[in-house]
Amino acid sequence: MPVIERTVDKSSDIYKLRHSLAHVMAQAVQKLHPGVKLGFGPPIDDGFYYDFLFPEGVSITDDDLKAIQKEMQRIVKEDQPFVQEELGFEAAVARLEEMGEPHKVEYCRELHEQKGFETIGFYTNGPFVDMCEGPHVENVRQIKPDCFKLHSLAGAYWRGDERNVQLTRIYAWAFEDKKTLKAHEQNVIQARKNDHRLLGTKLGIYHIAEEVGKGLPLWLPNGGAVRKELEKLAYEFEFADGYRFVSTPEITREGLYYTSGHLPLYQHSMFPPMEIHEEGEAAVGDGAGEDVAAGGGDGAAESGAGAGREGGRGGGVERYYLKPMNCPHHHLIYRAEKRSYRDLPFRISEYGKCYRFERAGTLQGLTRVRGMCMNDAHIYVTPEQLKDEFKAVMDLHKRYYAIFGFENYFLRLSKWDPDDPTKGEKYVDDPAGWDYTERVVQEALEEMGLEYTVEKGEAAFYGPKVDYEFRTVTGREFTATTNQLDFAVPSRFGLVYTDRDGEEKTPYCIHRAPLGTHERFIAILIEHYGGAFPTWLAPVQVRVIPVSEKVVDYAKKVEKLLRGKLVRAEVDDSNNTMGKKIRSGTTEKIPVLLVVGEEEAGENTVTVRRYGIEEQRTMPLERFEGELVEEIRERRDVRRG
Numbered sequence: 316m317p318v319i320e321r322t323v324d325k326s327s328d329i330y331k332l333r334h335s336l337a338h339v340m341a342q343a344v345q346k347l348h349p350g351v352k353l354g355f356g357p358p359i360d361d362g363f364y365y366d367f368l369f370p371e372g373v374s375i376t377d378d379d380l381k382a383i384q385k386e387m388q389r390i391v392k393e394d395q396p397f398v399q400e401e402l403g404f405e406a407a408v409a410r411l412e413e414m415g416e417p418h419k420v421e422y423c424r425e426l427h428e429q430k431g432f433e434t435i436g437f438y439t440n441g442p443f444v445d446m447c448e449g450p451h452v453e454n455v456r457q458i459k460p461d462c463f464k465l466h467s468l469a470g471a472y473w474r475g476d477e478r479n480v481q482l483t484r485i486y487a488w489a490f491e492d493k494k495t496l497k498a499h500e501q502n503v504i505q506a507r508k509n510d511h512r513l514l515g516t517k518l519g520i521y522h523i524a525e526e527v528g529k530g531l532p533l534w535l536p537n538g539g540a541v542r543k544e545l546e547k548l549a550y551e552f553e554f555a556d557g558y559r560f561v562s563t564p565e566i567t568r569e570g571l572y573y574t575s576g577h578l579p580l581y582q583h584s585m586f587p588p589m590e591i592h593e594e595g596e597a598a599v600g601d602g603a604g605e606d607v608a609a610g611g612g613d614g615a616a617e618s619g620a621g622a623g624r625e626g627g628r629g630g631g632v633e634r635y636y637l638k639p640m641n642c643p644h645h646h647l648i649y650r651a652e653k654r655s656y657r658d659l660p661f662r663i664s665e666y667g668k669c670y671r672f673e674r675a676g677t678l679q680g681l682t683r684v685r686g687m688c689m690n691d692a693h694i695y696v697t698p699e700q701l702k703d704e705f706k707a708v709m710d711l712h713k714r715y716y717a718i719f720g721f722e723n724y725f726l727r728l729s730k731w732d733p734d735d736p737t738k739g740e741k742y743v744d745d746p747a748g749w750d751y752t753e754r755v756v757q758e759a760l761e762e763m764g765l766e767y768t769v770e771k772g773e774a775a776f777y778g779p780k781v782d783y784e785f786r787t788v789t790g791r792e793f794t795a796t797t798n799q800l801d802f803a804v805p806s807r808f809g810l811v812y813t814d815r816d817g818e819e820k821t822p823y824c825i826h827r828a829p830l831g832t833h834e835r836f837i838a839i840l841i842e843h844y845g846g847a848f849p850t851w852l853a854p855v856q857v858r859v860i861p862v863s864e865k866v867v868d869y870a871k872k873v874e875k876l877l878r879g880k881l882v883r884a885e886v887d888d889s890n891n892t893m894g895k896k897i898r899s900g901t902t903e904k905i906p907v908l909l910v911v912g913e914e915e916a917g918e919n920t921v922t923v924r925r926y927g928i929e930e931q932r933t934m935p936l937e938r939f940e941g942e943l944v945e946e947i948r949e950r951r952d953v954r955r956g
């Protein structure tokens with residue numbers, strides 16, 4: 316069974332190494348900065364970190380990191396075995412208080428009171444003691460002094476809660492040997508160069524304007540071109556797979572979000588409501604309100620501002636929200652007409668705009684935004700169709716990702732947690748429903764031979780889901796898209812279809828977004844390609860470079876011919892030298908530069924220079940055009956072959 320084991324193997328050498336190094340770092344920091352207090356210090360994917368509370372007035376710089384690293388390198392040459400002891404809860408608290416570690420005392424109490432720990436483990440190496448479960452290397456001498464590097468500082472709230480004190484987190488990389496460490500460092504440097512925030516600006520993809528607001532990107536023409544290509548890709552593939560296309564408004568009356576359950580549960584992630592006063596009539600609320608409005612006429616409207624009270628009978632004020640998701644609207648589209656089993660699977664798709672109120676401090680380039688456009692669709696199916704349709708959606712993901720050449724992603728199946736005491740608030744309470752849907756999803760994954768991990772307690776409120784996780788070169792993981800099975804919401808919305816037997820039944824709903832949101836997906840693509848998009852996706856696909864004034868007309872003729880075939884071609888008729896024009900085309904990572912001189916103009920040919928390929932070729936214009944159009948139509952990435 317192709318399940319990837321991703322839980323950290325605590326007995327592995329690399330885990331022990333990183334974990335031991337965290338102790339060594341804390342020991343070094345305590346020595347160099349007496350009075351420092353400790354937070355947590357776990358191993359992570361590419362090393363480890365430790366959180367510290369430095370004494371008042373002490374702030375740490377990059378120079379301090381070098382000094383700490385040096386001290387660590389000295390420590391690992393000493394003879395310091397890790398010695399374990401187990402203390403009873405009371406003795407453990409007394410020990411931690413004596414050590415002057417308030418955060419550790421708090422965590423120790425939590426282990427005892429909430430998790431039932433009767434004894435608490437401690438490890439001592441040299442002068443350093445830490446509350447810890449291990450395991451470690453036997454002696455710090457086993458650690459190579461050149462296998463780790465302290466690389467950055469960050470602020471981190473104690474327990475990740477912004478109401479708590481802010482600690483200083485020191486991050487380090489650690490690998491089995493110097494060579495692996497160096498290779499990782501190179502990857503990180505490359506990844507920083509590919510950072511979508513850097514390239515996104517350099518390549519004219521997007522812009523964040525203070526006047527528009529945080530997390531609300533403006534898409535520049537080059538970004539607009541990439542969006543259009545993704546929408547075209549989605550349209551073609553979805554069309555072939557039997558989807559139909561819908562469109563929904565971006566603001567909606569609040570009642571819909573009570574039906575969907577977004578209010579009040581999800582309110583913290585929604586923009587605050589707009590209060591709308593309908594002129595000339597009162598609220599279009601419930602039936603009673605409309606009656607009052609009908610009778611009230613203009614008079615009612617004039618007093619409306621004063622009379623408008625929340626939920627007041629006939630009050631003129633109503634709340635509208637920016638939509639945080641497209642699902643509720645799509646459910647209403649399903650419900651707008653009578654459906655029979657013949658209409659199912661009913662697949663509706665929309666690149667829908669959504670708005671979510673993310674905290675300002677968490678916003679980041681295109682990966683965390685407040686306004687987004689989602690490659691959304693909802694598929695309503697009968698129980699018999701459920702598995703095949705789920706597989707069809709997974710297959711769609713696969714076909715998309717093959718085009719992009721994504722390999723560094725994995726799947727995560729999230730299930731509910733029937734043993735969670737707070738499950739009533741987190742999940743629909745329907746054990747049989749969970750059993751059935753989780754089995755269907757798991758079977759779908761197995762039958763398609765896909766690798767996946769299982770996460771208990773990570774399901775959506777309404778059903779299991781499969782997340783597509785991407786890992787960047789630096790080891791950062793994030794969810795790009797998600798594929799969810801919903802067995803609860805359709806009944807909340809009263810969605811039904813008439814089955815063969817004439818009975819009304821409730822469909823299942825699949826929520827899917829293989830291309831995620833434009834924002835997040837394009838951020839991934841920029842970093843994935845390092846800004847050098849394949850021809851089909853590139854904002855400018857062809858730049859024609861006339862070698863002299865005399866051939867500008869020919870260059871324009873080439874441009875016109877290509878644009879007529881929907882190729883994004885343009886002429887560089889600036890006064891720059893040819894060398895400079897070629898260099899700037901390369902800097903902008905344009906896939907095809909066409910150099911044309913008198914010879915080309917005379918023979919109706921072009922000289923083709925492809926991005927990242929040394930060799931240039933001269934060929935008949937007609938042949939070039941045919942080949943290029945074919946390459947774009949097939950969405951081929953010539954660099955991958």
Ligand SMILES: [Zn+2]
Nearest residue numbers: 334447448449
């Ligand atoms: Zn430890």
Ligand SMILES: [Zn+2]
Nearest residue numbers: 641642693826
């Ligand atoms: Zn949905």
